[in-house]
Amino acid sequence: MLWLSLIVLLPLAAVAVKAFEDGPSGFFDAIDAPAARAALLVTLSISAIVALINVVMGTLVAWVLVRDDFPGKSVVNALIDLPFALPTIVASIVLLSLYGPQSPVGVHLNATRPGVLVALLFVTLPFVVRSVQPVLIELDKDVEEAAASLGASNAVILRRIILPTLAPAILSGAGLAFTRAIGEFGSVVLIGGGIPRETEVASQYIQKQIEIDRFVNGAAVSLALLAIAFVVLFVLRYFGSRTAAREGRAR
Numbered sequence: 001m002l003w004l005s006l007i008v009l010l011p012l013a014a015v016a017v018k019a020f021e022d023g024p025s026g027f028f029d030a031i032d033a034p035a036a037r038a039a040l041l042v043t044l045s046i047s048a049i050v051a052l053i054n055v056v057m058g059t060l061v062a063w064v065l066v067r068d069d070f071p072g073k074s075v076v077n078a079l080i081d082l083p084f085a086l087p088t089i090v091a092s093i094v095l096l097s098l099y100g101p102q103s104p105v106g107v108h109l110n111a112t113r114p115g116v117l118v119a120l121l122f123v124t125l126p127f128v129v130r131s132v133q134p135v136l137i138e139l140d141k142d143v144e145e146a147a148a149s150l151g152a153s154n155a156v157i158l159r160r161i162i163l164p165t166l167a168p169a170i171l172s173g174a175g176l177a178f179t180r181a182i183g184e185f186g187s188v189v190l191i192g193g194g195i196p197r198e199t200e201v202a203s204q205y206i207q208k209q210i211e212i213d214r215f216v217n218g219a220a221v222s223l224a225l226l227a228i229a230f231v232v233l234f235v236l237r238y239f240g241s242r243t244a245a246r247e248g249r250a251r
Contacts, residue, residue: 015219015222027220030217030221035196035205039197039205043182046113050121051124054128058126059128062128062129062132062136067136088186088187089186089189089190091186092119092187092188093190095109095190095191099118115188119187120184123181124176124181127177131169131170132170132173135166144157147160167240168241172240179229179232182225182228185207202221206218
């Protein structure tokens, strides 16, 4: 366990040391630069929208895969994991082919924020689906049937029984989707265009800083992303555990 911790912590410590190489003032100046602030704002705003969309769509997909039977279900179930296996730069090429200047479907999203949104949705959807799916499989249908036999409507069953049980998994999946989105590079590098203060995400800004030998600036923005990811995951898991504890006491 110690060596595993070192594998994770040593690179993070190296980034932190580099980010504060010019002192705290240098760190805050680096992340407060107009281009850095714009890249962080674009990244966080789009990633938040992506997480919210995935909460809805990912839960619906998981529900269909668990509760419904249809032709090709196993194929769809396997395709959900495709973004995990597919190199993200390949995803960007595919999206550019579909939604670029020569789009065969007549939708042009190249170098636009919707293009970045679609790319991030593609690579993060499986996080919510795979978080919710096992909980749905273990969900006791007898409780739903008992509630229905007592006259509860589908809306009441959903609100009072199903969603409270799924909430911790949904929050966990949303947190993973958000943190993956804020650090994503490969899938947005082509379709997004990397236009400064418009479609340039934080990972692209970091790459540019490294290319022009501004390592401290790149490390500072990297550390900011790490801090944001940690806080988001900690908060969501805290609320998820509290929700699970309340659900356990209710039972």
